[in-house]
Amino acid sequence: MAATVVQDEKPCCVLPGPELLAIPGFDYQRASITSAALSDVPSDVIIKSRIRYGSRLSACKGLLLEYSKSTTIHGIRYIFEVHRPIYEKLYWLVLTCTSVYFAVSLIWATYLKWQDSPVIMGFDETLVPVHKIPFPTITICPEIKMERDVFDYANISQRIWDDFKRNSEFSSVDDEDLERLAATMHICDSDVAARFAPLLAKLRPGTPSQGVSETLVELSISKNVTGPFCRWNQRFYFCDKIFDFVATDEGICYQFNGLRPKDIYRDEKFISFVDPDVVDFQNYFDKTLPRLNEISGNWSLDSGYVNQGLNSYPQRTVVSSVRNGFFAFLQGQEHNYDYDCRSFKQGYKVFLNSPESVPLTSNNYILVPHGHEVMVSVLPNYVVSTDNLHEISAEKRQCYFDDERSLRFFRSYSQSNCQTECLANFTISKCGCAKFWMPKPLDVPVCGVSDIACYTAAQDELNALLQNQTIQQSLNPNLKVMCHCMPACTSLEYNFEISRAVYRVEKTIKAFREVYELTDVIGSRLTVYFKEHQFTAIKRTILFGVSTLISNCGGIFGLFMGISSLSFIELVYFFSMRICGSCSQRRKHKQIFPQDQEEQDKVNLQP
Known part of the structure; x- marks a missing residue:
């Protein structure tokens, strides 16, 4: 009777267990992944078996193998491939490490460059016409600070010095002269002030100080005496019609084309003196010339001129020429020369600055000596900044936008x-x-x-x-x-070139067949004009923004390792979502085959 072979019935519709993947007569649990017995088994089967049925460590290795087989990063798959010989793995390991080293080095250098110098300054693509910017504010500071007919500083100071030697406590000097002398101490040379100021402070401690600026204006030479006539934009003016008195560290100076104090300071009461005269550019000599348009609109350094014509505030010019620039005839009277307060230097110090700023007398100045003609050709230094620089910190870009730095006294930052x-x-x-x-x-x-x-x-x-x-x-x-x-991120300064020649006013007047009457007057001429019709502005822009940094890093990763943004997403996917999916499959298998899982755990615990 034929023997009947009875096979154990397996439940249908059940996930296959490890025994279906086992090789007959082979101890699978103790076999190495590189064993020759597994050389004919597809790598996908081995990897999936490790992930689903192996120990936790084996599952992690299987997941790493699966990632290396699927990743788009070059070289990784050859290092972890199942049936790859060891010498090939070492070869690809060395090449991959070398590529990673160069990629990281270049990316680090790019990051440091982004950190240290994210901003670049270069020439703007288009030329800027001179009518887009204001004509420079011209501040003329004469070395003659006092009208001798009003206050004879040399005589008063000598009398005070003589009284001090006699210990008479200034008996020969009245209070008005003492007050004027005290005011002049603020503008005289430092060694002169060091000599006389302690005497005045000790013997007349009650000398008022609030009217220093007013006293200096009272003592100064009037505008129309220092500047009899001026020319601006081909129109002649009496200089006092277009000059303002301003107080500077050099004393009382004459200023052309400056903003009014109410437009510079948050409160014009912050300064001790404001010239009450109002400049009127409609008040020129030649009445046959057509009147200028009325001033309207506004101007700021950031937005420029808005709805303003030729008669603008501050003033501007359309073309670059001597005729369209600023000219002033300056005269100094020899009897007013002062060598006691201001030492040996005689003439005028001229400062050029942007209208929204105050002149710094510590900066470079143009010296106009008496009896000379000085011609100043101006080349603007205009720096603009792109709006996207706001995303970079002020310390990195090395400038402030006007809305980033608020000053206590001034309306705009410079x-x-x-x-x-x-x-x-x-x-x-x-x-x-x-x-x-x-x-x-x-x-x-x-x-x-x-x-x-x-x-x-x-x-x-x-x-x-x-x-x-x-x-x-x-x-x-x-x-x-x-x-x-x-x-400031948007700034305007004026570079200049100087030409100087000797000027003899008496010979010039006689050449015009006129009679020269002022025998003690030494004349000087000052001309300021733009050198070119257009100029090249400087643009401050981003060299390395965030987008540029990402692009450069992506290019380096792609060149050396073939990495793209999806490669990083793939890395996150494999070690997050795929881990969760594999853990879920392992839990299902444990519920269906609990005995097989217990035997598997025992085998894993064997030495």
Whole structure:
């Protein structure tokens, strides 16, 4: 009778167990993945068996093998491929590590460049016509500070010195002259002030200080005497019609084309003197010329001129020529020459600045000596910045936008305004007062003659402090510099070239068959004009933005490793969602074959 073979019935519709993948007569649990017995088994079967039925460590290895087989990163699949010989794996491991090294090195260098120099300054693509910007503000500071017929400084100072030697406490000098002398101490040379200021402060401590600017204006030479006539944009003016008195560290100066104090300062009461005269560019000599259009619209350094014609505020010119520039005939009377207060230098100091800023007398100036003609050709230095620079910090781009840095006294930010405010605040903190030309809060007094030594020392101390902090910052970038007056992101400065020649006013007048009557007047001529019709602006823009950094890093990764953004997404996918899916499949298998799983765990625990 034939033997009947009875086979164990297997339940239908059940997931296959490890026994269906086992090789007959082979101990699968103890076999290595590189065993020769497995060389004919497809790698996909081995990887899936490890993930679904192997131990946790074996499942992790299987998941890594599956990722290396599917990833788009070059070289990884050859390192972890199941049936790949060991020498090939070592070969690809060395090449892959080398590629990773070069990729990381270049990306790190790109990141450092993005951190250190994300901004580049270059020439703008288009030329800027000169009518797009204002004509420079011209500040003329004469070395003759006083009209001798009003106040004879040399005589009064000599009398005071003689009284001091006789210990007569200035008996020969009245109070009005003492007050005027006290005011002049603020504009005389430092060694002169050091000699006379202590005497005045000691013997007349009650000398008022609030009217220093008014007293200096009273003593100064009038506008029409210093500048009899001027020319601007081919129209002749009496200079006093287009000049403003302004208080500077050089004393009382004459200013052309400056903004009114109410447009520069948040409150014009922050400064001690405001010229009551209003400039009128319609008041010119030749009445046959057509009148200018009325001033309308506005101007700012960021937005430029808005709805303004030729007669604009501040003034501008259309073409670059001497005829369309600014010309002033300046005259100095020899009897007013002063060698006691202002030493040996005689003539005029001329400063050029943008209208929204105050002139810094510590900067470069143009010297116009008496008896000379000086022609100044101006080339604007106009720096603009793109709006996307806002995404970069001010320290990295090394400039401030107007909406980023708010000054206490000034409406708009500029480096010169910031430096002026810094000096004013430091002087107030050290001396409890401000020098006559400085902006100050309403409740802070003007420094008197007894405070001259204090604010002079405060200015020297601030300069030394800023120099030391700047040097220390070069060694330690995290150190903050006091006031931190970086340039404005949109700025306008004026570079210039000078031509000078001797000018003899008496010979010129005689050449015109006129009679020269003022025998003690020495004339000078100053001409300022734009050098070119157009100029090249400088544009500050982003060299390395975030998008550029990502693009460069992506290009480096793609060149050396073939990595794209999807490669990173794939990496996250495999080690997040696929792990969760594999764990879910392992739990289902444990529920269906609990005995097989227990035997598998025992085998895994065997030494």
